[in-house]
Amino acid sequence: MWQQIELSLKPRARGFHLITTDIERAVAELSPVRRGLLNVFIKHSSASLTINENADPTVRNDMEQHFNQFVPENASYYRHTHEGSDDMPAHIKASTLGSSVSVPLTSGKMNLGMWQGIYLGEHRNYGGTRTLVLTVSGE
């Protein structure tokens, strides 16, 4: 059984954001699978998806600080600079973190660890609406 939907996320500020509830809500509208997989894919090259700690907002804050430090703006070797100083770093962060996550589905639900949530990495200053494709497979 294969199910697929697109989901629009409202614009969010630059940084990391928990979107587990958005995903859960969308998955709950599909037919439940006893065992399977959910693939969440982001259709953008300057934002990312990753799985990390779901409780303490300082984790998302420190992630943003870390990636700003280690993927600097205005590096002397950047040539792709015409879309703003946040653009090339956003592309590098997108590839470092990834454009999709896979989550096991078990008894109709995402089988995440107790402390895991799904993060949107918004790497542009004004990224706007972001579109996801959710693909649910299983039986």
Next chain:
Amino acid sequence: MWQQIELSLKPRARGFHLITTDIERAVAELSPVRRGLLNVFIKHSSASLTINENADPTVRNDMEQHFNQFVPENASYYRHTHEGSDDMPAHIKASTLGSSVSVPLTSGKMNLGMWQGIYLGEHRNYGGTRTLVLTVSGE
């Protein structure tokens, strides 16, 4: 055909560890698929899964050195510090490396390259037992 099991890994020291054999053994107990995919998912936000060189232990050692250098402990901008100096770096490493790997299954076996193995990235000093979810799909 969808099959799914949970697998507990014994506690391992901080660093990178080959777990290909653990995965192979678990997959061998399931019904073989001629062509399909294996998804291995780790239910923790301070450990990771990745695929890399399977022969020389110095690769795992150098990986650990590299990520300790480029995801430092005690960075001045960390706010998430109450669980120890190894905790926030562990979260960043988990997102940089990823929480799942997908491996093609061909003629009943993982279709890895000759030099590829599956690594557990244990990013805490005392991470304890780690739980994986293995999802096998195919025909």
Next chain:
Amino acid sequence: MWQQIELSLKPRARGFHLITTDIERAVAELSPVRRGLLNVFIKHSSASLTINENADPTVRNDMEQHFNQFVPENASYYRHTHEGSDDMPAHIKASTLGSSVSVPLTSGKMNLGMWQGIYLGEHRNYGGTRTLVLTVSGE
């Protein structure tokens, strides 16, 4: 419905390369699926796959510059040095970027964003031919 093929990529120079067309051509030879997933897996531990901007070649150039800066050659702590100064960095880049990408398939085609393409990350100076496994599933 599960389909799987291996695809050989011609040797490419060290750096990032758009391979979307190579993948599209291979997928077009398989039976189309209305909704499903494509997994592309690279059978090497010193090259990677990632999804990023598909239009401006300076993005691929800046990615290469960035990863050379932040995954240095000849780091004092490397022990895995006998295969050349580009080898250990290649392994680290492979794990940072990843060895597979998943792309939703919709109405027979890859459902990428308008600005997304699939990159080969060739991290060796002379990597030679690289082998991919493409797994298509869906209905």
